[in-house]
Amino acid sequence: MGRLTEAIKHLLIINILFFVATTIYGDQMYQWFSLWFPKNENFGFWQVVSHMFMHGGFMHIAFNMYALWAFGTPLERMWGRNKFLFFYFSAGLGAALIHTGVNYYYFNEGIDAIVNSGISKSQIIDIVSEGKYSPDWYNLASKSTIDNFLSAYNTPAVGASGAIYGVLVAFGMSYPNSELFIIFLPIPIKAKFFIPVLIAMDLFSGVTGVSIFGQGIAHFAHIGGALFGFIMMWYWKKNQFNKNRWD
Template sequence: MFSRTESFSQYIRLYPVVTFFLALNILIYLVTIIPVIGTQVLYAGVGVNFLISDGEWWRLLTPMFLHGGIMHLLFNMFSLFIFGPELEKIAGKARFLTIYMLSGIFANIATFFLQAPNYQSLGASGAVFGILGAFGALVYYTKHILPQLRQIILPIIVISIVMTYVQPNINATAHIAGLIVGFLIGLSYFHPKRIVSWKSKKR
């Protein structure tokens, strides 16, 4: 399910939303490593709670497209590259877009309300955890139909949560909030009645 065997062109054609977010995050990271300009872009977009309080509301959105280093970027983009396509295929482009964006935004909102005024954050991990949360909802509805999905997803979610609290300098608030939001949206999207409705409309 999560092994990617598509060619580059097939991947782009089959998973346009995932491809868009991969390209956007990589492009913005490349901009941020340009001397002077990159520093200005980071300063303008990083999530800083007291600046959000002062009215810079865009910082509830922009942090999910910024990364603090190449390893930070690679970890999040690798996760998106592996897990994103299957969710985009199952949920559809618009629903995947909703899961990704709302999980990332609410992760930043939770960070704003639950962390100190001087707290700073950036990264796409809240949105990525939203993808895992949505898969968790799918497991909830299909646990007796697709036991192999449960065997794959649940250990990944558990390990991801553990690593959140083991690694230093991790915004655990964003990770957990993104996971919860993705799960709640997934409960709505993957409800059996909705699945039946989608199938009937495609006939």
């Protein structure tokens, strides 16, 4: 890919600095900068951006930063720095929006099921805000409903993955015949085939709860980033806006 482009370089630096700070300050960083559910007392409006620079471990940041460099570099060269940054953060915000919207659905579904037992909403929120729950709740709704409710409230989202899924979509639409070499497959796969399959796997995991990639993954954030990336690329190409650079 050659030397680092300006936007990619600065995004890498900021992500690495956040990761180093997280290894030093730990829970305090997650409390301040992860994306919490809006009804959680840890939520702050800045988290819709700051969560894009937080990561849950070395492999998490390593994979995300590699993808940012590999797929983002050709896009920045084509679009220019400012346009790439606009696209990147728009996809990340879209990921946060979809992720939070799905969490609102899970939260309200769980609340409605528990309220039917005679407990008020404020009492339920007081209980879960202390990291607690009642085993009796599992008698009021399916296990997945209660699990999703508790996770929506108590589990923050971290990572650049949502924004990077938007970048993946843009790369696939811009360079559809580029051949990608995947670690676990010995043959190259064209971007126009690999990227849709990757998104479909996330959608399957998000809808069914059967995680293909492992636990603790915000599948709907990935889908949100991909969706917003697709919408922007579709609109730009339709209006020939994609040909303009923002340096």
